[in-house]
Amino acid sequence: MTNKFSELGLSNELLRAVKDQGYTKATPIQSRAIPLVLDGIDVLAGAQTGTGKTAGFTLPLLQNLQKKGSSGGKRHIRALVLVPTRELAAQVEESIATYGRYLDFKSMVIFGGVNINPQFKKLRAGVDIVVATPGRLMDHMSQGTIKLDRVETLILDEADRMLDMGFIRDIRRIVNAVPTSRQTLLFSATFSHEIRELAKDFMVYPEEIQVAKRNETADKVAQIIHPVDKARKRELLAHLIKEDNWYQALVFTRTKHGANRLSLQLTKSGIPSSAIHGNKSQAARTRALKEFKEGKMQVLVATDIAARGLDIEQLPHVVNYELPNVPEDYVHRIGRTGRAGESGHAVSLVSADETKLLHDIEKLLGHPIKRSVIHGFKPDENIRAKPSVQQKKRARRNAATGGTAPKRRRFKNSGRTR
Numbered sequence: 001m002t003n004k005f006s007e008l009g010l011s012n013e014l015l016r017a018v019k020d021q022g023y024t025k026a027t028p029i030q031s032r033a034i035p036l037v038l039d040g041i042d043v044l045a046g047a048q049t050g051t052g053k054t055a056g057f058t059l060p061l062l063q064n065l066q067k068k069g070s071s072g073g074k075r076h077i078r079a080l081v082l083v084p085t086r087e088l089a090a091q092v093e094e095s096i097a098t099y100g101r102y103l104d105f106k107s108m109v110i111f112g113g114v115n116i117n118p119q120f121k122k123l124r125a126g127v128d129i130v131v132a133t134p135g136r137l138m139d140h141m142s143q144g145t146i147k148l149d150r151v152e153t154l155i156l157d158e159a160d161r162m163l164d165m166g167f168i169r170d171i172r173r174i175v176n177a178v179p180t181s182r183q184t185l186l187f188s189a190t191f192s193h194e195i196r197e198l199a200k201d202f203m204v205y206p207e208e209i210q211v212a213k214r215n216e217t218a219d220k221v222a223q224i225i226h227p228v229d230k231a232r233k234r235e236l237l238a239h240l241i242k243e244d245n246w247y248q249a250l251v252f253t254r255t256k257h258g259a260n261r262l263s264l265q266l267t268k269s270g271i272p273s274s275a276i277h278g279n280k281s282q283a284a285r286t287r288a289l290k291e292f293k294e295g296k297m298q299v300l301v302a303t304d305i306a307a308r309g310l311d312i313e314q315l316p317h318v319v320n321y322e323l324p325n326v327p328e329d330y331v332h333r334i335g336r337t338g339r340a341g342e343s344g345h346a347v348s349l350v351s352a353d354e355t356k357l358l359h360d361i362e363k364l365l366g367h368p369i370k371r372s373v374i375h376g377f378k379p380d381e382n383i384r385a386k387p388s389v390q391q392k393k394r395a396r397r398n399a400a401t402g403g404t405a406p407k408r409r410r411f412k413n414s415g416r417t418r
């Protein structure tokens, strides 16, 4: 197995686009998936966001389309990528445009929550690649505004999330509308029984590949949750910093405004700190960072976006003052501590209104995070326990049917968003 892009069998146009991105080595999922996809076989891949999976299927997909050439005449849909959310749809389509910049392909996104007319227009004009969420794609299919009968490659991205969102019926209908002679690629973070069933039904002798979970360092970080009332977070943070004599703590807030306010309050309570976020000038950011690194500032408060560009690693403490909206950001945040075998410490102050965000994070990590209530900060309203799979299934069934339907109809109308 090689990690050199030049040895993976990609065309010059694609290698050029990869070079433009500044990638020097292929990631493990790319090294393994690209040659298989180029061979034309079905691939069942276990890979999470952050592994480079998007380029792992986009690059060979583009190459296969390029190699087969177009059949002339008006463009028709040759590749369909199904994704769970509009955000992911936009991201995947952007990758297609980026890696395909030296090739002549047209791609588009199809998702709900926006006017359908511009989508009709684009489809009529002709596209080669469609990236879609299942709900809106079904709308187009039922209105006869999309033709999938010449699709050569079908990709299911984040298939486990699509199943979690109740898209199973839509997916089955969509797959049935695509020729069976297609190549099918299925990407999923987990291989549950349901995913295996899908693979069995939709794929022909798939080659199975798995790559290690992203950011294994996350597992080396000691993670803890302190449940606390929202209104008492600042007090608890100051208490922890003083009590345990933390120095060089990177504290994350969700908003710029929140970062400023918290940093001012901490400084007032005798903990030197500064905030770093997109609204600050580069000079102010550089200064804050320098003072923090030199130990003059005990605490740096940052938003996710500001922290991304920061040249700081191996911090002893990372604090989630507020949980991030996107679970992957949690992994990015705590990846700032405990690098290269160092032991790190990631603390999250979680209030009852953040229960759902916490569950999403634990799902991504694949395990629960330890809770510990700090003496004197017991919350009035605690974070709720995660419902069991059985409870969830029952709730879903009841929501769909009023509790009367047999088990096999459990996906009916279950939480599909359009």
Ligand code: AMP
Pocket (backbone or CB within 6 Å): 023, 024, 025, 026, 027, 030, 048, 049, 050, 051, 052, 053, 054, 055
């Ligand atoms: P993904 O897992 O597809 O969401 O990709 C995660 C991030 O990794 C994206 O920001 C990509 O631009 C980036 N990426 C993908 N492939 C590579 C690579 N070979 N080298 C460095 N970064 C990459």
